[in-house]
Amino acid sequence: MHLLFSFRESSKDVRLLWISVFLRMASFGLTNQVLTLFLKSLDVSETNIGLFMTLTLVGDTIISYLLTWHADKIGRRLVMIIGALMMFVSGAVFSVSSHFVVLLIAAILGVISPSGDETGPFKSVEEASIAHLTPHVHRPEVFAFYGLFATAGAAIGSLISGVTVDYCHLQLEWDLNQCYRAVFMVYTIIALLKFGVMLFLSVNCEVQFNSNDSINSASAPTTETSSLLDDSDIQEDLTQEVHNENTFGLLGLSGLSSTARFYLPKFLVIFMLDSMGYGFMPSAWVVYYFKMAFAISATGLGTLFFFTNAIDSASSLPSAYLAKTLGPTRAMVFTQAPSAVFFILISISSNYIVASTLLILHCATSTMDVVPRQVLLTSVMPSTDLTKVMGIVNVAKTFARCIGPVFTGKLAEHNHLYVGFLINGICILTADLLLGINFFHLDKDILRKQSVLI
Template identity: 60%
Template sequence: MHLWASFRESNKDIRLLWASVFARMCGFGLTNQVLVLYLELIGVEESKIGLFMTLTLWGDTFISYLLTWYAEAIGRRRVMVMGTIMMMGSGLVFASCSNYVLLVLAAILGVISPSGDETGPFKSVEEASIAHLTPHNHRPEIFAIYGLFGTAGAAMGSITAGFVVDHLSKSLAWSLESCYRWVFIIYAGISVLKLVFMLALSEKCEISDDDEDEEEDEITDESSSLLPSETPATSQKGSLGLSLQTQHYLPRLLIIFMLDSFGYGLFPSAWVVYYFKKVFKVTASGLGLLFFCTNAIDAISSLPSAFFAKLLGPVKAILFTQAPSAVLFMMITFTSEFWVAALLYFANCATSTMDVVPRQILLTSIVQKNELTKVMGVVNIGKTFARSIGPLFTGKLAEHPGALKYGFVMNASCVLLADLILATNFLQKDSLIKKQQSKHQQIQ
């Protein structure tokens, strides 16, 4: 089985990056379960909660821009260490403070995910490092395992938060505010573990002069075939310091990914937690168990996504999984029974993560290695900025009983439109990317 072969051949740095994403997403899964409820408990209005999420994501956009655009000059490992220390600091502030302004500043300067998903500079730098360390024929499997560890970590964090809050509040009679604060203390503790992983990474994660020379050879042999025939050679640099190949595709990728992220920002998982809590009166343990199950199925579904990416090509694989996922999410709007809503959300999660690996393959196949960190940083910054707009609308919807459910429809509509644009611009690239993956190379 190629998945097992890729796992067995992975080197120490790849495995440390797998451990890193597990720890980080475990922390994000923890805080996702309590963030909105904690802010409401300390007296923050729903509209201000939406503003909090937007400001946090804007801060993440700015921090991510600085750290990812200059990551090669600073050093990828240094960037990941800096981000981890920021993550630790934000957890400690949330555990000890109730002031709205200070919490916003901590979330902006530190790393608190308002959506339970990736935030900050980690994802861009880690994915660029993994692509740098992995040949094309192993990338679908290596990225699938990376996704598996990430969603497994989120699942572990979700169920841990639910049971920690219920145990402390019911068995030990702690106040809910104290329970939520302890969740953020655990979050800070997880960041210490992540810091150990980052400090253990080797120099192989960094781009060297030899890597750039090798990249030039690859461009001549392969990458130019991914461009339209009228486009000049990919090794030439444009006005932004990026190759002409990258500048050709980057605007199209930004439109697609930003539209998708705008839809996601309208109804992220933190608001799903809030919606289920308010509409269906679900307990903290019940919500924790639900999100453990959805994140667990997310983790499992990342493995067959590598198979679909190789069988269909990355673009077809995205369309094959993302469109049904959007329809399932939209259907939650029209149910009044918790078990039906939970089943639909579970089915949505079973397919939504299966587009992650194909997206990673598409990006890393049409972008040069020495530009991956910058490009992934720009893409993730664009996604974060687009996502930041949504909570402003969601916060307003939450102030009107019965209106919040329409966020599901708005989310799904944006995703389906993004899929249409993706198919129009990139569907023809599948055959060329599959040809790249057919060349067998070993992981160094």
């Protein structure tokens, strides 16, 4: 089975990066369950909670840009070590402080995730490192395991958070604010574990280390020619390329290759639209919606989101099969569209069983687009551009996600939080339509690239 073969063939560094994303997403799963409720316990209004989330995402965007754009110069390992230390400091601040501005600064610097998933620069660096360490023929499976460990971490974090809050509140008789702070203490412990793991990464992760090039050459050329397309493909729209080059030059991003400059704007429009929709109903607000609408206990919430994240985790593996069978673009569209419909239907569900079932169905399909997206980007973009391109994409997605939370806070304050589900679904369906129009034709070439025998 190729999935198991890819697992066995993965290097020590790839496996350390799997552990890294597991720990980081476990910490995000922890804080995602309590962030909104913690701020509410400090008498922060729903509107200001939305503002907090928006400002956090804006700050994360700036930090992500600075770190990912210079990660290859600073060193990928050093960036990931710094990230673990930032997480530790942030968790410590949330454990003791009640000041809105202090918490906001800590959330930005420590990448406390208001959406329950990646908002900082470290995912970009990890993905670029994995692509650098993995030949094309193994990438769908390796990225599938990366997604599996990420969502498994989020699931376990959600469950631990719910159990911790209820144990401290019901058994130890702490007030809820103290219970939420206990969760942030666990966050600091996980950050220390992540720091220790990052110390064992080798120089193979760095872009300057090219021992894997001979392996990659079995499935595709290296450096700029390692992208999927040749110059004849790019010349389909020379005028647009010149415009993109001028635009990137004005932004100071002219160091990218011609292939990256040609395709990146299209990716950005699609992924930013998708991310903007997600920003209107991030996971922290979904937790809040289920808490307020159905009066669920902390353990009940933790259990629900444990199952949704566990299903997310399980769906990562078949997504690799879909990416190799249908092609990454079709795999993304055919999984995201149903997921968006399930999410929209939650807004009209007044029964907890129905709403939670729809949420589970949404989660069963929502992350099945992650591996195909990673395959699409790493197949099209030259290897020398991967860190910067991944960083630009994730920064742009985070920036787009900044728009929604402040409006969602207003909706929550006026008891119209369900509207966030509608906006989310409509944005994702529109992004899927644009994705299909622009990139369906690449699937054939990507599948041919992956079919090279090992």
